[in-house]
Amino acid sequence: MISRAILLAGASSAALFTVPALAREAVSVKSASTESESTAPQQHTSAGTGADDTGDTIFVTARHRTESSQEVPLAISVVGGDHIDATGSFNVGRLQQLTPTLQFYSSNPRNTAVNIRGIGVPFGLTNDGIEQGVGIYVDDVYYSRVASATFDFLDVAQIEVLRGPQGTLYGKNTTAGAINITTRQPTDTFEGRAEVSVGNLGFKQAKAAVSGPLSDRLSARIAMSATNRHGTIHNVTTDRQINEQDNLGLRAQVLWKPTDSLKVTLAGDYSYQNPECCGTVYVRTGLTQRALNRQYAALAAAQGYAVPSTDPYDRLTDLDASLNARNKMGGTSLRAVLDTAAGTLTSVTAWRFWDWKPANDRDFTGLPITTLSQNPSKQDQYTQELRFNHEGDKLGFVFGAFGFYQKVVTTGTQRQGTAASAWLLNPSSALSKDPAVLDGLTAANDIRLKNTSAALFGQVSWKVTDRLTIQPGARLNYDKKDGYYNSVVTNGAGQPVTFASTDPRIVAQRGVLAPQFFTARFSDWNFSYDLNVSYKVRPGVLLYATYAKSFKSGGVNLNGLPADASGAPLLAAATVKPESVDHYEAGIKTEFWDGKAILNISAFRTEIADYQALVTNGQLGVLRGYLANADKVRTQGAEWDFSVRPSERFNAYVNGAYTDATYRKFVDAPCPPELSGGTTVTAGQTASAPGTPGGFSPESCDISGQRLPGVSKWSLSWGAEGNVPAALLGQDGQVYLGVDGNYRSRFSSNPSPSDYTWIRGYALTNVRLGFRTDKGFDVFGWVRNAFDMDYFEQLQVPSGNTGLIVGNPGDPRTWGFTIKAEF
Template sequence: MSSTSRLSIGLKLGTAFAALIAAAPALAQDEETQVAAANVDGIEESAGDEEILVTARRRSESLQDVPISVTALDGETLEDQGATDLTAVMQRTPNTTLQIARGSNSTLIGFIRGVGQQDPLWGFEPGVGLYLDDVYVARPQAAVLDIFDVERIEVLRGPQGTLYGRNTIGGAVKYVTRRLGNEFSGRVRASYGSYDQIDLVGSVTAPVTDTLSVGGAVAWLQRDGYGENLNTGTEHYNKDVLAARASIEFAPTSDLFFRLAGDWIRDTSNARHAHRLIGNAGIPAYDPPADEYDTRAGAGDPNEVETRGISLLAEWNVDDRVTLKSITAYRDGETEGNIDFDGTPLPTLDIPAFYEDDQFSQEFQIVYEGDRLQGVAGVYYLDGHAAGAFDTVLGNAGLTIFTAGSVDTRSLAAFADFSYNLSDRWRVSLGGRYTSDRREGTVFRQTLLGLRSPFFGNEAAVPLTTNTDYTNTREDDQFTPRASLSFLPTPDVTLYASYSKGYKSGGFDMRGDASLTPNTVNGYDPETVDAYEVGLKAYALDRALYFSVAGFYSDYQDQQVTVQVPVGTNVASFVNNAADSRIWGLEAEVRANITDAFSVSAMFGYTNADFKRVITFDPVTQQDVDVSDIWGFQNTPEFNFAVAPTYVHDLGGGGTLTFAPSISYRSSYQQFEVPNALLDEDGYTLVDAAIVWTSADQRFQVSAVGRNLADERYRIGGYNFPGALFGNSIVAFYGPPRTFTITGEVRF
């Protein structure tokens, strides 16, 4: 985009923001000065229990007061319990799936209440938005963030279209890092565990002056593979990640705050290939390995993912009621790797791939905190680019299908969300967001004679046909409202009812084959969800017990469905707005302090997701077909629950000893919309346990953690390409096996 265009957009945003600022005094003229501001650092002491503060509505408030289903997890607690990365959060969160994408080491897929996006191909948007310190992470590559230097993680369930915008149609996950403060501190953590796991993490905060602090954290995370590539002899399911974060905080006055932050992640773990589930006509090369983590893949082991980001937060407390915020951010990344779909040394179905992306975003907010009126309003702009290329190598036919393309996105939005205390017992919240998207997609798809294309090293490949070659644009806009009513019969009990609308933008299928599906050049439309929720959040027994219960119903319309169907010597890929569905369910979370030393937390989730209408295209017959009675929801178990007791033994001057076992369960679920008895997961139970010693001055800590103690083998993804041409490749990817880790930490 030209500098003139950026300046024009900046002026428009500035004008809109100025109008919001001018409107603030009118909104507030009858308000009294707020008595006290909330502590934004996550947890604040209160009588009888800890009051958890979250920023689910883009401002700090008590979890109990938020009319949204939110799970807030403290970063230190996650570390103590041996949580290695973001995917561990789903074991503590109702109706949530956060997993490493099939054929990947650090690409995130997310589903909440049945809504999400499994396919991480460039150009496809997630259904669960990920936010790193209020910066939207548009691409899922390297988004399986490791748990280090994190203050808390918030999981917001249900559409968050008003405050978080497009592509949070299922919900949002907020990864909140620690602010530095103005005191010197640091810590060093080292871990050793199963499969020669070695993790080294260090962080430091150093005040330069009374108003300026600098800090950073570095993590080196290494582990041998859970399995082996029996063809090449290399580690399989290994980990080799180097990550760093750094920030500068400047507070020249008590009313001004600036934070410049950067992060960098480099993942050079070996490519994660497929494990075959069945053989192929008695050919030994296609026999499934005995161990689920082993493969015989021959596509290649090199794999590298690198992402970088920088952001600038500026806050100005205009007075006791009004705060102005600006969030400016830029992120980019590249991915080079291989996925062997057939899991054999033969090039039956191999996919070498390359991705790249970058994004610039700017957000202005005005936050108002009055005695009876509270809320936030703002404007948001995103300029994103994603591109890539991959080969579909069909060794049995001696052919390669080369696919390349890019998608450019510009999104502009204005939003407002305010709550008003009608009385001491009644509160009402209203909000809305208008989003305008413009996307330009370019797709090129060509069939060549030979194994691999010139782009991936085979200069001798001979072009046969061009299947797709187009550039097109589409513009979509959407208004996403939100409304809620809360009733507080006592200060410790909140009942609420809410309505919200979610929106995932339309786009272009980067795999689209115009020779088989001509309509692919027109792209696909947005999908929407109308969600209704009723809930109860309450403290009881002198605040020793906290529990929340919610029931939800969602009307899911124009659902985007990605389909890949073998057709002759080709694979037809298309995305269409094929489905309407209804989703309803229940959620419950409990935290009980039984004694001063013993506490229990638990959660339960139930989701009933059912397609009401599915009309999809059959590329063989070139006709639309009704598959409503066949399809089911993917990555959506009907039940999930977890129980996690914690016992803390006081050793007097010797510190404390904490024992924290946990058990979590997920019922059966499908990998794709079409059921497959070989691929689909029957359900599994994970048993974990942690023992943590902490010194009396809290400077030293030693922990021993066991995860998946029952050594469950459970599928988290797969591919389904039956037939002789594809080597009858029905393959799966698995979650981690049983592991043990010992960790020591020193704080200073």
Template sequence: MFNNNNAVPGFHKKLLPLAMAGLSGMGAVGVPQVFAQESTGAMEEIVVSARRREETLQEVPQAVSALNGEEMLIAGVSSLADLQSQAPGLTVYAARAATSTVTAYIRGVGQSDPLWGVEPGVGIYVDDVYMARPQGALLEMLDVERVEVLRGPQGTLYGRNTIGGAIKYVSRPMGEETEISLGTALGSYNQQDFKAAISTPLGENLYARVALGSFERDGFGENRFSGAEVSDKQLYAGRAAIEWRPNDSWSVNLAHDAVYDRSAVRGAQRMLPNTIEPFFSGDAPLPANDHRYDVDNGFDNQGNDTDNSGTALTVTWKGQGNWGFKSITAHREGRYNQAIDFDVGPYPIADVDGIQTDDQLSQEFQWQYSGDRLDGVFGLYWMDATAGGEVRNRFGLPTALVAPGFENIIGPTLAIYGFSGGEVQTNALALFGDLSYSLTDNTALSLGGRFNREDKRARVLNQGFADEAFTMPNGQVTADFDESESWTDFSPRIGLDHQLGEETLLYASYSEGFKSGGYNIRANTVQVPESQNPYKPERVASYELGFKSDLSQAFRLNAALFYSDYEDIQLSIFTGVDTTGDGNNDSFFGDFTNAGAGEIRGLEVEYQWAPSDSFSLSGNATWLDAEYKEYVSGGVDIADQQAFTNTPELAYTINGDFSFPLADLGDLDARLSYSYRDDVYPTTDLSEIVFQKGYSMWNATVVFTPPSGSWRLALEGKNLADEEYRTTGYDLRDSGFPIVTGFYGDPRTLALRLNFDL
């Protein structure tokens, strides 16, 4: 829900500077907490506690974007995927064949494989609690005060595996008085969203908050084989919290959240005719599909169920002197049942389903210090997590591929049933700290470090079965091992910033990041013996130079130039294998390996220009130059033939905001937004068919606010030109299957939103 308790006529006068400061303000080590707005002439600032003390974003020497409820309303941000154009260097979308599993990259660093045992490169957090798995992490904006995007390694202050950056959801706090928020949205494809939240005192020093949300929409396409919908939405979420504040120094907060996703599988485009189909049907192969969502899936399992929940106990002490303390104890668990019909056709050529589970327990202790010249935080982080499951592969092969010379015999002669199962146990321990010391009134030195130790144990049993129900093993075992490995790492950070006059901040920093290694759950030790070996951790060394400047009371310009040295990059690649020994690839498995090393150069620019109360311009631009320095495949360095995935060279957004006072009726505020993203390879195989050319998008929002400010009516339009753009896909031709599919972003949608604050 969006909280507008302080809403007043002239919504745009307050919203635009706030949005610009939050969206365009580059700066923060850690995660900012918005407390208030501080006027500086024509522009207002967000005051944050990014480094555990209050300061404006223009004073903090690192890169961060923060959007609160009002900015999300005018920007049309309803889920994490909508943030992509609103934060520099960010790529985020729903994973292949799933609706609520997130794929996130920041500054070219991330991970697209969501299987258990594989670590994400961008940390996702819910109120300081790290979400170890990407399933269920593409959250809706339910009862969210703000969302923060931190760019670059964040380990000295925050969480685990934040080698590329971090994204954090911050829930609405509890007020001293009873507050009720209601919201609904009706839109294209029969969209029906409903949200409600209530915050109220329960007694002396005891407060509670409950929020519930239902998000439903018809499908963007249909399964023409069964008539069922695809790419629909049936997602339900809730959060409840109770907080005890015995005095001004202490608070104890117990919170529980849950997400249930019952959406159908995602629609996909068949981008090539499947030449295996005629051997099943006797008819010509289904042609390449001209619709980006419609499918012909014949696989019985079309489930996409996701259950994700967590409980957190947070104890906070704010001392009367220089010290403070916070303890965060959290438990999260999830269960995910997902299916992929790779060939998107009616026959059992390549159908895969599986169940994943995860369970994580974490504990974090933080000590904060704030003095006249020295400020900082240090602490201890521990996590114990188990993730596992099973993946069931069903491959059907025609006679022609098994016994040449019998091409005219219709029907599959060989059905291969492969099974991957097991679990990965992770125990992570980290000591971290980050201090800032004022050398002079205008110059400060920051020092930080994080010591990590990670222990992993993988139990893997991959084998073949003789029946479709996977009840009769056929004796063919492709992997059976129980292995463990440990890694240690120290990631330092050093920064220097200087206030050049009252309007300009200059800063420079060096930081390192670490992402855990692991084991390939899909290992095939028969055909690829080395797939049993653990892959190495990733490491990044990042150099950054930046400035933040208010060139006038109406114009702000911020920029950051960075260089990242990226080592032991973890990549997931589908590889063909010959399971029958006839010399032909008749199956495939997901290989997971360290590709080598790369370097990423980048420039981020953010600006805001507010010449009047009725018009303003804001936006951001990112230039990325990413290339491999080493990429060893089959003993040969092929770095010059490779390219980074999910890393557009150029991306930018231009927002035009307009405000129209309607006399005593209220205010009308509008935003027209144009964004562009350059060419990108979504997949590690660098498929030229799945490759997405540069594209642009238009979004617009109009918001009416009455004089009371107690409700808002917004009309939003997304992808107004109905641009067709792929977010990801599969190309399985190298594994012997003539299968190429593409998954697309949302089509043009319109929605009418009504929000009340009582």
């Protein structure tokens, strides 16, 4: 399957903010993103910031050249590959524990959200018809599917997390920031590394890489990673552990240097996941506005149903439908870098694919209500980027062009079971007593998208003086999306379910699964720009300020649309307007104590008009999410990072963020569950108090001023490591003890804040103790979530609004051992 890999292209990002580097090694060698062979001079100016940190300068390539992270007037945090290994942060979900303003949520790989400062993609069900606001890039290649965030990092040298809008330096525009991943590159000398970890819950992880020359002008590198772990939830129906880990990753690269000025890299990668995933546990119930006999307690009692445990941290479930999260992703890439007297020309060509074959239990219970729910999807993307980069004494610039094409084909099926009639139909109706009414009711969905984007972009850097630099940039972008949606519904007898029929059984069936067909098209031109000014007060102190006028492309709804009384889709909701972004930021980067300490502080404010938000309609059996535009959203706050390395025997860091992310104006938002499900109010009527069974519900809710989902006001990450000289088995080295942790204050887990779905704040602490040598041997034991903190990663409101709340509990305490060797 590696042959189905990509031909590279990409993007990276220019965003804003600064968190110190959580890196063991200073990246002093050329990374894949670097445009020129010249490297920044070695200096000992960055403070220690994490496990195994050497104290050397941390280099980044955010502006297409290698430079110290403290010299870059952008908001950026850097995490080194060895720190990733030491802390067990082997995917983006774990990475959020190291970077306070990164938010990661995943109920399964497809329904995954990666946000920065509370913005990026709507919280909830994935919709292929819109762009993500946080770009994920690997060796200059843009990954359009956020599902890639669930894969293990593979042979990673460094990760740069950039905050704020970007688009004037890179190919694909993203408005919230970027995660720029650089892998280790082929080397001119032979080298290798291997790592094996074992732990409780049957955890096994192996990583290996080997690199070296094939000839004077040709070198290659091959890497692999495999992870397996038992699930953390026990399914009493199947007597199996679910939500397991089962990941495999492969990467191969060949570097050809036909001349001293030309480098060509051909790369291919393939990743595979096949876990029994993704299930939830019962958390609680809450009263809604539905009639009391249509709420969870009454419906469960009527069928004699009880969950295996009402304590979610017993980690028991009884889901009876098939669960699967098979996930394949890969591609090939070709990157050519030509150094000339005038500058550096870079071409990146890429193809990537994503195959998704899931199975879910969409009723979240052990009853056969929904017996089949799956939306297999096949996606291909092609990208081409050209850049020319020039760096002079007073003037530098980068100009580029970018093309993107994506094709998505999704063919889904949902089928109802024998318990559906009693659960989904009005208990006062005779039809609810007949299981055959809904048993076998099936919706077959055919969903397609063609997504085309093209851009011209550029940025100029003018060094007015040795201290003052002015950097303007601009982008011209064109986007076009063509969407197709067709849902055909048939009942258990094989009859088509249509809106033309007046048969009471058909009427009841289409109230649960309604047929729908529509096509939608969006196209638009956008012009965006930014201006960055930086001033070096003195060596070790840099001030910077940024304004960016950016946008997020509009899109089409591909999860189905709300319909009128006759069943016709409301086509006004078929397209979603672009977001318009105004971003302001100012920061200071400081080094002191002879370079042994770093303190970076940034303040930001981002205002978004026509914010793309997920809403839902009132379907009985289907959680049909579609996109709409909220009038205005704002996120603002401050971020700070402190790191210190008083000696080679000790280093520590503390990073923090305060984020105030709210809907400033959203007057027609979907209502939370406690205000939904009742009779819709009409003129002269007043909505009932929240949680009034049989009450009146507003048609929509004004949630202006309320918090965006998934955002903690306060978030922190911290760590420290100390070591002493020691010898083991005749080898000189160091015994070390490291601690790292993070804290998040409470956050909402529903698009419209609900009293039922707030997740309380929590703190996680990890500990490691080991021995390492300067020759690359490292053995250590580790404990993660050392205090066995009970917490939720996400809460969900199942369809039907019965008051049921389910959740995804975070990992319990885990422990294990790791052995690493480099040669």
